Structures are given as C-alpha cells and as structure tokens.
Amino acid sequence: MPAGSSRKRERQYEHIKDSALDRGESPERAKEIAARTVNKERARSGESKTASRSSLQDMSSGERGGKRSGKGPQGPTYDQLYNEARQRGVHGRSDMNKEELRRALDAKKR
Incomplete structure (x- = not known):
C-alpha cells in the first residue's frame, strides 16, 4: 500500500488479499490483485494524485464482481x-x- 493510505484502504487490501488466498491464488498474485483493486478504488474516489482513464470510466471493482473473470458460460474474453x-x-x-x-x-x- 502507498504511504499515507487510510486505515479503511489498509483493511480493504487485507480483506481482498485474504479472499484471493482463500481462492487458491499464490501469495504474490493475491498481493497484486489486492493492490490493483485498492489503487483503482483510491483513484475513483479522488484519493490518488494520478488515475488512468480506465480507472475512472470503468465500472467499479465491487460492481464488476467477477464479470470479466473468463470463467462464465462463454469462457475468456x-x-x-x-x-x-x-x-x-x-x-x-x-x-x-x-x-x-x-x-x-x-x-x-x-
């Protein structure tokens, strides 16, 4: 997590990382998933100095909820x-x- 992150974002990071570990992701991949998700949420809420266009215009992580996981009936995108x-x-x-x-x-x- 970036220096100066809020306690809320720290808790969110740990929760996402733990969930990824429970799903069987490697520790490195779990950290990456958590960091990317939290950083995107920080960008969407204006907490970060820079933000990519996709972070701001795309649907939120919570709303997306695995819609792009590639495990649905049609497989990977x-x-x-x-x-x-x-x-x-x-x-x-x-x-x-x-x-x-x-x-x-x-x-x-x-």
Missing part, C-alpha cells in the same frame, strides 16, 4: 485470449476471431 496468444507467440493472432484464437491456443497446449 477475446482480449484475454489475444493476450494469452501474444504471450505464447501464436502467429497471425491479429487476424483471428475469438474462436480461432481459442483453437490456436488449444493446439499450442498440445
């Missing part, structure tokens, strides 16, 4: 698939649609 394809070095990914990305990633796993 196009952006999530595209980023994974980029990390795995799938060629031609920019010309692929969601289903093509899914198939290319499945083939890359084998």
Whole structure:
C-alpha cells in the first residue's frame, strides 16, 4: 500500500488479499490483485494524485464482481485470449476471431 493510505484502504487490501488466498491464488498474485483493486478504488474516489482513464470510466471493482473473470458460460474474453496468444507467440493472432484464437491456443497446449 502507498504511504499515507487510510486505515479503511489498509483493511480493504487485507480483506481482498485474504479472499484471493482463500481462492487458491499464490501469495504474490493475491498481493497484486489486492493492490490493483485498492489503487483503482483510491483513484475513483479522488484519493490518488494520478488515475488512468480506465480507472475512472470503468465500472467499479465491487460492481464488476467477477464479470470479466473468463470463467462464465462463454469462457475468456477475446482480449484475454489475444493476450494469452501474444504471450505464447501464436502467429497471425491479429487476424483471428475469438474462436480461432481459442483453437490456436488449444493446439499450442498440445
């Protein structure tokens, strides 16, 4: 947490981190999730000096509540698939649609 954070944000950070650990995230990933969530909330409420456009215009973390987790009935979003394809070095990914990305990633796993 940034220096000078309020007690409320410290409690929020710990709660989010503990929840992520309970879900089975690694300690490092749990800290990252908590920090990003709290920093976004700080930006939305005007507590931070700088804020990204997505932090201010996007729906709040509480409202989102896992809507973009990629675990719903339609699976990961196009952006999530595209980023994974980029990390795995799938060629031609920019010309692929969601289903093509899914198939290319499945083939890359084998």
